[in-house]
Amino acid sequence: MQKDTNPVLQFSDKSNLLEQSAYKYQLQDRxxxxxxxxxxxxxxxxxxxxxxxxxxxxxxxxxxxxDTTFRDGxxxxxxxxxxxxxxxxxxxxxxxxxxxxxxxxxxxxYTEKDRKAVEQCMSLGYKFPEVTSWIRANEKDFDIVKxxxxxxxxxxxxxxxxxxxxxxxxxxxxAMDKYLGIVKSVLDKGIKPRxxxxxxxxxxxxxxxxxxxxxxxxxxEETKIPIKIRACDTMGFGxxxxxxxxxxxxxxxxYGIYHYGGVKSxxxxxxGHNDFYKVVTNASTAWLYGASxxxxxxxxxxxRTGNCPLEAMVIEYASLKGTTDGMSIPxxxxxxxxxxxxxxxxxxxxxxxxxxxFNVTRAGIHADGMLKDVExxxxxxxxxxxxxxxxxxxxxxxxxxxxAHWINSYFRIKDKEIAVKKTDSVVAxxxxxxxxxxxxxxxxxxxxxxxxxxxxxxxxxxxxxLSRKHARxxx
Numbered sequence: 001m002q003k004d005t006n007p008v009l010q011f012s013d014k015s016n017l018l019e020q021s022a023y024k025y026q027l028q029d030r031x032x033x034x035x036x037x038x039x040x041x042x043x044x045x046x047x048x049x050x051x052x053x054x055x056x057x058x059x060x061x062x063x064x065x066x067d068t069t070f071r072d073g074x075x076x077x078x079x080x081x082x083x084x085x086x087x088x089x090x091x092x093x094x095x096x097x098x099x100x101x102x103x104x105x106x107x108x109x110y111t112e113k114d115r116k117a118v119e120q121c122m123s124l125g126y127k128f129p130e131v132t133s134w135i136r137a138n139e140k141d142f143d144i145v146k147x148x149x150x151x152x153x154x155x156x157x158x159x160x161x162x163x164x165x166x167x168x169x170x171x172x173x174x175a176m177d178k179y180l181g182i183v184k185s186v187l188d189k190g191i192k193p194r195x196x197x198x199x200x201x202x203x204x205x206x207x208x209x210x211x212x213x214x215x216x217x218x219x220x221e222e223t224k225i226p227i228k229i230r231a232c233d234t235m236g237f238g239x240x241x242x243x244x245x246x247x248x249x250x251x252x253x254x255y256g257i258y259h260y261g262g263v264k265s266x267x268x269x270x271x272g273h274n275d276f277y278k279v280v281t282n283a284s285t286a287w288l289y290g291a292s293x294x295x296x297x298x299x300x301x302x303x304r305t306g307n308c309p310l311e312a313m314v315i316e317y318a319s320l321k322g323t324t325d326g327m328s329i330p331x332x333x334x335x336x337x338x339x340x341x342x343x344x345x346x347x348x349x350x351x352x353x354x355x356x357x358f359n360v361t362r363a364g365i366h367a368d369g370m371l372k373d374v375e376x377x378x379x380x381x382x383x384x385x386x387x388x389x390x391x392x393x394x395x396x397x398x399x400x401x402x403x404a405h406w407i408n409s410y411f412r413i414k415d416k417e418i419a420v421k422k423t424d425s426v427v428a429x430x431x432x433x434x435x436x437x438x439x440x441x442x443x444x445x446x447x448x449x450x451x452x453x454x455x456x457x458x459x460x461x462x463x464x465x466l467s468r469k470h471a472r473x474x475x
Contacts, residue, residue, distance in 0.1 A: 015056075022260050024214065028207030029173040033161030036202060036247065046237060051245040055255035058290035060265035063320075065313050066295045067092060067105040068271070070117065071134045071154075072307055073297035074108070077345060084343055085117040086124075088298065091335050092310075093126050097326030100128025101317065102310070103293065106154055109133045109144045118148055132194065137182040142189050152192040154230065155182060159209050160199035172208050180215060187223050194228040196271070201237035205246045205256055213261030220267075228267045229257060230295060233282060236275030236305065240285035250282045251289040258290040269293035274305040283308045284316050298335055299347060299354060311335070311353050330387040359390045394446040396438035403431045406451060411466045420466075429458035 012019045039047050069092075070085055080088070089105060096102030105121075108114045122131050134154040135141035145153045157179050158164060164175045179195070186193045195216060203209050213229055220227040231253055238250045246252045254270070257263050270286030270293070272279045283294040300309035311332045318324045336354035339345040349357040359382045374390055383389035389412070392398060392405040400422035407413070407420045407427070420427060433454050434446060456463045 014058075022262070025206045025210045025260055027172060027176055027211040028204065029171055030207075031171070033165035034204050034207075035161060039248070040202060040237075048239055048241065048248060049245040050241070050243045052243040053245070053252075054242060055251050055259075055289065057288050058255070058258065058265070059288050059320075060290060060292045062266070063287050063292050063294075063317065064101050064103040065096075065310060065317070066103050066269060066293050067129060067297065067310060068295055068307060069105065069297040069301065069310070071106045071108055072271075072303065073301040076301050076303055076306065077343075079113075080117075080343065082113055082117045082120060086120050087338065087342075088335065089121045089129070090124070091331055091338065092129055092298075093124075094328050095314065095331040095335070096128055097324070097328055099326050101314075101325060101327055102129050104132050104152070105129040106132045106134050109135065109141070109148060109150075115144075115148060118150070122149065134196075137178075139185070142186060142191070145191055146189050150191070152194055152228075153186065154194040154196050155179075155186065156198060157195040157212070158198040159212065160203040161208075162202055163199055164208075172204075176208070176212055176215070179212065180219065183216065183219065183227065187219070187225055187227075192226055192228070194230055194269070196230045196232050198232045199234045200231050200253060201233045201235065201247050203247055205253065206260075209253075210256055210260045213257050213263055217262040226267055228269060229261070229263055230269040230271050230293075231257065231286070231291070233270070233272040236273040236278065238272060238282045239278060240281050250285045254286050254289040254291050265290050266292045269295055271295035272308050273302065274300065274308070279306075279308045280312045280316065283313055284320070287316075287320065299339060299345070299351070301345075309354075315353065329385050333387050353386060357393065359388060360393045361390075394434060394451055395444075396435070396442075398431075398434070400427050400431055403427050403434065407455070407466070410448060410452070413466075426455070426459045426462045430454050433458065 008021055009018050010021050011017070039049060069088065070080070074080060092102050092105060107118050109118060118131055118133070130152070131150060132152045132154065133145050133148070133150050135145060137155060158167070158175075161172075164170050164172060168175065170178065183193045183195065197203070197209060200209060216227045216229065233250075237248050238253070239248050240250045244252070246256070250270070254268060257268055258265060268291040270283055270291045272282045279300070283296070286294055294308060294313055296310035296313050297307040298310050300306040300312070314327055314329060314332065317327070318329075332353055336347060340347055347355050349355045352358050359378060361377050378390040389409055391409040392402045394402050394406050398406075404420050404422040404424070404427045413419045430451070437446070452463075
């Protein structure tokens with residue numbers, strides 16, 4: 001049978017259907033900026049528009065995580081030392097596992113300390129995370145990247161009219177010409193460009209974003225060098241609601257870059273911020289609709305409200321794929337401990353997976369349930385997956401069950417047959433002294449050391465027995 005070469009209809013190997021060929025969007029230059037004032041009037045909460053259009057899910061065969069802890073993340077904290085960067089880089093390598101699911105980590109290259117950190121991390125010889133950089137668009141920065149032996153660098157490609165007209169004082173045509181010229185210069189150096197489409201959720205998607213993506217695709221095809229596009233939700237305006245309209249629709253953005261811009265999934269990356277509490281959901285949506293990469297930082301550190309937490313996307317990966325694919329999830333706890341103990345960064349205690357209270361319950365009725373079956377009030381086996389056993393905080397509301405659960409958790413008593421029961425006399429004695437503390441005006445949670453001392457004071461023999469028999473591990 002003769003194959004149909006109709007230029008309008010093309011057979012898709014992905015959907016196994018005849019599909020109308022993608023329309024080629026042209027640059028829409030204009031004299032004045034489109035600031036989407038009907039969405040972003042600046043005086044009210046930004047509005048979410050709907051047009052009730054849906055795009056197909058397009059989950060890539062392979063998805064991965066990239067890291068910006070030492071670039072975007074470090075802009076929001078006290079600068080890391082070289083030694084701290086190298087240690088965290090080693091932990092990311094360990095966390096990512098043998099398949100390198102933490103694919104890349106980007107660095108600044110401007111100071112001597114930055115370059116020393118790059119050199120030491122590269123000297124470790126890891127395939128993953130690959131060390132990449134982020135640079136300004138000038139020849140001097142290109143030369144630095146080349147001299148360090150980096151194979152890829154990020155380049156700022158601001159795409160909203162806020163940046164093009166109001167910040168750079170250019171028109172869209174001038175901006176596109178400038179960006180394409182910069183990318184060509186990077187390609188001439190033999191370096192793979194990663195174009196950061198800054199402020200994409202306030203950009204004219206079909207008037208600028210897609211035409212630029214398409215031109216970059218053509219340039220990539222001509223040079224045979226992959227050009228990545230990082231879709232940057234710089235202000236956190238992205239939403240994942242079904243039927244939401246551009247420029248705020250995450251799935252619409254990813255679909256448009258893939259379908260109309262001709263960019264392959266493995267060259268598309270999402271970078272979000274958490275200004276509206278949507279950063280994790282938006283990153284997951286980017287995966288589901290065709291982006292292979294999501295860009296994150298450890299603990300979500302970054303400008304303003306921060307980036308997407310890398311540890312969150314590790315858990316999301318396992319949720320979506322049904323496997324960790326070799327990632328060493330307990331390393332998440334090592335990373336959190338290093339941030340707090342060595343860097344001095346204070347993690348908010350209720351932060352999922354890494355906060356000290358993320359799997360701690362306080363209510364007495366919840367503690368009673370956990371005493372009977374830990375699964376009732378625990379999201380998963382946090383001890384096995386994160387080396388963080390579920391525990392109960394003891395305060396004025398904990399009751400006998402809370403005290404009993406604390407004893408069993410503190411001394412790592414897992415066997416229900418020998419576990420301390422809420423009816424045991426030692427539990428009542430401890431609770432009596434705890435209640436007295438709160439009756440005297442205390443209003444903070446009891447610490448482990450305090451509870452250990454109370455247990456010693458009410459029944460030292462029982463404390464000794466628990467200590468010897470169960471040999472609680474201490475750091």
